[in-house]
Amino acid sequence: MSQEPRPGRERSWRALKATIMHTDRKALWAVRQSALPAAVRACPDCPGTRHRASGRIRVNASGKLLDVWLLLICATCDRTSKVPVHERVHVSSLEPSRLVAYENNDPAVVRELTTNASLAAKNGYRLDWAGTWTLEARTPLHALDGPIPLTVHVGFELPVPVRVERLLMLGLGLSRTAVRRMVGDGRIRVPLALDAKAHRDFELTVHGGAAAGTAPDADPAEPAGTPSGVRGGVGHGARQAAPRPWPHSATA
Numbered sequence: 674m675s676q677e678p679r680p681g682r683e684r685s686w687r688a689l690k691a692t693i694m695h696t697d698r699k700a701l702w703a704v705r706q707s708a709l710p711a712a713v714r715a716c717p718d719c720p721g722t723r724h725r726a727s728g729r730i731r732v733n734a735s736g737k738l739l740d741v742w743l744l745l746i747c748a749t750c751d752r753t754s755k756v757p758v759h760e761r762v763h764v765s766s767l768e769p770s771r772l773v774a775y776e777n778n779d780p781a782v783v784r785e786l787t788t789n790a791s792l793a794a795k796n797g798y799r800l801d802w803a804g805t806w807t808l809e810a811r812t813p814l815h816a817l818d819g820p821i822p823l824t825v826h827v828g829f830e831l832p833v834p835v836r837v838e839r840l841l842m843l844g845l846g847l848s849r850t851a852v853r854r855m856v857g858d859g860r861i862r863v864p865l866a867l868d869a870k871a872h873r874d875f876e877l878t879v880h881g882g883a884a885a886g887t888a889p890d891a892d893p894a895e896p897a898g899t900p901s902g903v904r905g906g907v908g909h910g911a912r913q914a915a916p917r918p919w920p921h922s923a924t925a
């Protein structure tokens with residue numbers, strides 16, 4: 674067993690090691706859905722403003738014309754409100770599978786409509802995303818050290834708008850000050866402004882202290898290190914406009 678390592682074998686081990694190291698410098702963060710957003714708008718029947726998804730979609734046919742509504746329920750008085758999704762559309766203009774999904778209250782379509790910000794804007798309500806998500810951040814230990822940049826893919830399970838700065842604080846376990854400093858130093862490279870709200874997948878890179886020539890966080894007042902595993906977060910909705918009541922025609 675005192676055989677010399679064969680050159681081919683040596684090469685393949687080196688390649689494997691490189692692969693492992695390469696893999697190790699990638700991290701996946703996932704913004705996971707924990708609840709659906711509330712629809713915020715004044716209820717005509719009570720002082721409440723928060724509405725939750727009922728899980729139901731209503732389809733009405735009049736000849737070849739269809740109306741499709743998403744049904745929401747007032748969290749205070751249980752009044753049902755109808756949000757128009759399609760109004761007087763010809764039956765042939767809808768994908769048959771889409772129509773079947775509407776008729777069967779397909780949970781994926783209910784979810785899609787309930788999280789649809791443009792449907793909300795069109796119908797004069799806003800989405801409150803508070804408590805709808807958690808960040809699952811699998812960041813390798815020592816991610817902030819070493820010369821090889823760490824690439825982080827941030828995936829969104831639901832289109833919740835989250836401030837980029839907040840994602841970085843949660844994912845890297847750093848203070849706001851530390852995140853701002855690292856972005857300022859070019860150690861964190863992110864394709865969005867720190868105060869922008871991301872709501873779809875993007876990638877960022879974290880460059881190690883050695884490569885950037887700066888020491889990792891030495892400020893004792895700030896939490897250092899890189900936590901791994903699941904970290905939670907609570908989304909903050911956009912600033913609330915004065916809620917308007919649902920149109921009377923929207924009563925189910």
Ligand SMILES: [Zn+2]
Pocket residue numbers: 716717718719720721747748749750751752
């Ligand atoms: Zn109500």
